[in-house]
Amino acid sequence: MFNSIISGGLTPANFFICLGVALVLGLVVAITHKKTARSSSNFITTLAILPMLVSMAIMLVNGNLGAGVATVGVFSLVRFRSIAGNSRSILSVFFAMAIGLAVGTGYVAFASLFTIIVSAIIVFLKYINFGESASEDKKLTILVPEDLDYTEIFDDVFSKYTKSHLLEKSKTTNMGSMFELTYRINAKKNINEKEFIDKIRVKNGNLKVSLSHPLIEEEL
Numbered sequence: 084m085f086n087s088i089i090s091g092g093l094t095p096a097n098f099f100i101c102l103g104v105a106l107v108l109g110l111v112v113a114i115t116h117k118k119t120a121r122s123s124s125n126f127i128t129t130l131a132i133l134p135m136l137v138s139m140a141i142m143l144v145n146g147n148l149g150a151g152v153a154t155v156g157v158f159s160l161v162r163f164r165s166i167a168g169n170s171r172s173i174l175s176v177f178f179a180m181a182i183g184l185a186v187g188t189g190y191v192a193f194a195s196l197f198t199i200i201v202s203a204i205i206v207f208l209k210y211i212n213f214g215e216s217a218s219e220d221k222k223l224t225i226l227v228p229e230d231l232d233y234t235e236i237f238d239d240v241f242s243k244y245t246k247s248h249l250l251e252k253s254k255t256t257n258m259g260s261m262f263e264l265t266y267r268i269n270a271k272k273n274i275n276e277k278e279f280i281d282k283i284r285v286k287n288g289n290l291k292v293s294l295s296h297p298l299i300e301e302e303l
Contacts, residue, residue, distance in 0.1 A: 087189030093142055097189070101138055105186040108198045109134040109179060115202040116175045119209040126172065130179050137183025145188070223248075223266040225283060226256070226290040233264060236286050244279045245270050261290070 089097050113131040116122060178201060185194035227233045233253075241248040245268045252265040270279075280292050 085190060085193045088191060089142070089145070089189035093145065098142065101142060101186050101189065101191060102135055104191045104195065105135040105138040105183060106131070108182045108186070108194060111198050111202055112175060112179045112182065115205055116171075119205055120171045120175075122172065130175055133176070133179040134183035134186060137180050138187035141184055141187025221268050221270055222295045223268050224291075224293045224295075225264045225266070225287055226292070227262050227264060227287045228290070229255075229260050229262060231262075231287070233262065233287075237283060240279070240282045240286070241268070244274050244282075 088100065109131045112134065113127045116130055117127050182194050182198055185191075185197065225233075225237070227236075248266050248268045250264060251267050254263050255261070256263045270276075276294060280294060283292050284290070
């Protein structure tokens with residue numbers, strides 16, 4: 084089952100079988116990504132075609148060390164010239180490339196089984212909300228004047244509207260005339276967000292306040 088269909092040499096029939104399998108498995112990867120993550124139609128199309136392109140390149144360089152090294156260089160160039168995506172997109176790209184490598188070396192049955200198993204795992208983890216925080220953590224950014232002592236000035240507002248708060252980062256901005264404070268907060272249920280922000284604006288001189296939710300950890 085896990086033998087390479089091109090171990091005896093690449094034939095036109097095997098070539099088209101590999102390309103067809105790569106295309107079908109690429110569509111599976113694209114559909115899985117579309118169902119479990121937000122992405123553009125261009126990226127979905129890329130995922131569908133990528134296994135076929137990788138398998139094509141691997142079949143062409145089969146047994147040629149120099150050509151193989153050149154191909155790796157091309158893939159590296161494409162990777163570093165691309166716009167950085169989030170970790171979920173990177174996972175799908177590597178998933179598609181792994182399929183292309185397997186199909187390109189003739190292991191179509193192995194690639195098919197691998198695709199089914201990994202796709203099922205991704206869908207299952209998405210279904211059970213694996214890795215998602217149970218708390219409603221949010222990111223609060225506040226600008227304050229340079230001469231304002233921000234150490235405890237917002238404590239009364241936080242005690243009324245949040246379960247917990249943590250100052251994660253403070254930095255100067257606007258040529259050092261202001262401080263930008265970044266808090267991680269866990270807001271109480273059913274709070275009036277506009278009222279919460281207005282209370283902060285009263286204390287920071289009506290400067291910029293932003294509240295993002297949910298808080299998303301920094302991606303790769």
